[in-house]
Amino acid sequence: MRKPEERTIDYGVQEMLVKAREEGIETAFDRADAANNRCKFGMEGVCCKGCLEGPCRISLNGKGPALGVCGADADSIVARNLLATVVEGAASHAEHGREVVLTLLKAVRGQAPYKIADEEKLYSLASGLGIDTDGLTVNQVAEQVALKALEDFQKQEGVLNWLKLKAQDKTVAKWEKLGILPVNAHLEIAKAVKRQAMGCDADPVNLLKGILTVALVDGYSGLHMSTDLQDVLFGSPQLVRSEYKLGVIKREYVNIMVHGHVPVLSEKVVEWAQKLHGEALQLGAKGINVVGVCCSGNEVLMRRGIPVATNFASQELPIVTGAVDAAVVDAQCIMPGLTKVAGCYHTAVITTMPYVKIPGAIHIEFNPRAADDAAEKIVRLALDRYQQRDEARIRIPEDKIEVYAGFSTKQITGLLQKLNKERPLQPLVEAMEKGDIYGIVALVGCTNPRTKQDWANTEVAKYLMRNNVLIVGTGCAAHSLAKFGLMSPQGVEYCGSGLRRVMETLGGLVDLPALPPAWHMGSCVDNSRIDELLIAVADYLGVEVSRLPVAASSPETHHPKAIAIGSYFLTQGVDVHVGVKPPVGGSELVSKALTAGAGEYGLTMEELFGGKLIVEEDPVLAAQKLLERINRKRKALGLSA
Ligand code: CUV
Ligand code: SF4
Known part of the structure; x- marks a missing residue:
């Protein structure tokens, strides 16, 4: 049994873990300790429960079976299992998106008590989707937008509307060439469930392509669509x-x-x-x-x-x-x-x-x-x-801390406009070029009762900030950073001098001593906001996102959704770090395809898109590896190292 201070670095949570123990109450941390003896086959992804001939498991030391009863080998099994995981994540997000669409549709038809909160965003979506808004009322425009969104769950040919709306053209062309563009979210999810079922797709490379398609479903029908329509219904966040x-x-x-x-x-x-x-x-x-x-x-x-x-x-x-x-x-x-x-x-x-x-x-x-x-x-x-x-x-820990959140793209550009009205991104890009902002890392994902809560999330962030990397956070990882002061003006204490200077300048624009050096960009679906910010910067520089000195990191991953989001960032050519080992070790082909560099092993993510998966449990080593990747991308862009 781990002690409370080994389970979390949050004092209030430690205090409550003690109280729970005193009162004989079991929590996830206790259950994580009890489940400590994990199955090695499961950990490496070589256990298949695909049919009743099994479960089959492939030997890890070469002394047992190399094939399942049906003849599936470790590569197919690992790839199929990974596909199933990404499907779960994408289905969660796509259902989220669909619920929001239906809410919007019912609202504008007078069947649900919600109103349009951000007309500006609505009209910009409408124009991006090619909707002629002439002569339409606001509600009619919203109805058209909602119907376009619903098409992404219905159409039988073409490409997701939301992908065309949001992705960079050059990147889309890459995906098209690879044949991984999704048609509609439900269709791709159903197809993926079928292909990983017994007796279907056994080609690991083909299965990996299937993973990429589902990752795109996650990104567009899940993340982007959810955020966009939530902003329309509830408003785009502003500094709060x-x-x-x-x-x-x-x-x-x-x-x-x-x-x-x-x-x-x-x-x-x-x-x-x-x-x-x-x-x-x-x-x-x-x-x-x-x-x-x-x-x-x-x-x-x-x-x-x-x-x-x-x-x-x-x-x-x-x-x-x-x-x-x-x-x-x-x-x-x-x-x-x-x-x-x-x-x-x-x-x-x-x-x-x-x-x-x-x-x-x-x-x-x-x-x-x-x-x-x-x-x-x-x-x-x-x-x-x-x-x-x-x-x-009743016993409530006294510990609480101030935080500033609400960093939507709208908030960020609005703020930067105070420095440069015509070209708001200029000051940000200039700071990146000078190295005051050495790079941007998206600190995303979860906390996991198996690992020390909030520790790796905050350690990775602090190390990067010291090296002038701007952090943008979402999900439960953002909570970790917020709980430890990195999302308040005091967070600049952890920054290198360049980043600190930029945050102080920006803070001055909103009457704060400094802007937090970790920007809270929202929930997990709001990783779309991060994507949007990166695309804006990339477009400004006239390059693809894959070339930016940026990366994503999820030090305390637990959910399939986080794996899906990570896969989505990989399709954009963004390096992705995870601090909890994903179950792919049982297949050299699958793990190398994800983690090896270009030219190091057949076809790899890096070769295809320009970014790779970094698996590293140690937060300091992880941060160092991320810095090294950012450094490389800076050099390739012609920026100082
Ligand atoms: Ni959606 S996915 S734990 S970060 S809510 Fe937090 Fe959030 Fe779950 Fe992972
Ligand atoms: Fe075994 Fe193949 Fe059935 Fe999986 S699908 S349980 S490997 S027989």
Whole structure:
């Protein structure tokens, strides 16, 4: 059993782990310790459960079977398993995108209580999609945009509309030549599920191409479409101040924790928490306090400044404070363990989606049409549970910290326009050329109960900042950086002098001593914002994204979605680091295709796109490797090393 300080570097979480142990409550960290003896075949990706002839596993030391019963070898099995993983990630994101599309469509047809919040973004999408907006009302334009989005789940030929809308032409041409362009999200996902099934695709190279197609589905039908239409519905984020860590839970308030992903739900919960404020007062509370966890937390933080309690690995711990009255979830990254922990307190865990239920939770179905009804019920349930609190068991860590978030592309260009009205990217690019900003690294992904929470995420970021690398963060990794001050003006303490100077100059434009050196760009689907920023810089320089001195890093990965996002960045030629080993070691072909340099091993990612996968558990070594890659790309671009 690891000690609390070996499980997380977050003091509040450590304190709650101690409390949980005192009260005999098990958390994911305990279960991770108990599951420590992991199956080697699974770890290397050579276990196949594809049919009832198996499960088959390929020997790792050459002394056992080299083939499954059907004759599949390690290369096919590893590639098929990886495809299945990427499909899970892409399906999660594409379903997210589709839900948002349907919400928008219902909203503009008067069938759901949501309104257009960002008309400017709507019109820019419409024009990008080739929609003639002449004579159309705003709602009619939105309807056309939504229908274009829906086509990406329906059409039988052509290419995803959102890919054509968002990707760089030159890169698209590369994908076309390789034959990996996706037609429609559902079709590609179904095709991929079929091809990895027993008796279908056994060619590892062909399977790798299948992975790339699904990665593009993830990027466009998942990430980009979700962010774009969420911005239309709920507004594009702007710089916002808020707070992080378990100390944001307030004893005197009714506390509602929102967890999951799609803001269609969390936005309504926030709205109804405000509407029912008076009723909370009547119960003797000071109000209703909504706190976020994981990506739902990111969504409402970015647009509403709602504070964030914690991230993935410690999602059960807010409940251990004894002061969370309701935990409401939608989908993805929801630990079933939540209801076990909640069962030891007065907390209601509320599931909301017909296809995501958890034994022990209360199910209140949420759909866009009945959004107000459901959100009201959810908040009322929290008010109800508030009255059942056991005061004696409440203990809330005091620790909390200030953070600035809301770095959408709109926010960033708006800010830079104060320096250069006509060519806002000029100051940023100039700083990159001079080396004041040596490069940009996207610090993304998760935390994982197996590894020390927040440690690798923050260590990689700090090392890079010291070397003047600007960090842009999303997902639960962004939470890690925020929890440790890297997303506040004080974060410049960790910076090299060049980066510090740039952040101080930019901070001056918004009356802050400095801009945080790690920009919070949102949830996991908001990796699209990072993509958009990189494309803007690349277009400005007249090059492909693959040539920029940038990289992505996910030091504490856990979810298939993170693997899908990483694969998506690889298709753009961006180097991707992961700090938890993906299960591909059992196939030299697959691991080399991902990790070897151009010319080092047959066909590799680097050869095809210009970036590769870096697997490195040690955060300092990882940061050094990323710097070395950035250095290389700087040189190739003719920039100082
Ligand atoms: Ni979407 S995928 S843990 S970072 S929510 Fe956080 Fe977020 Fe899950 Fe990984
Ligand atoms: Fe074994 Fe082949 Fe069936 Fe997989 S698909 S379980 S390798 S027989």
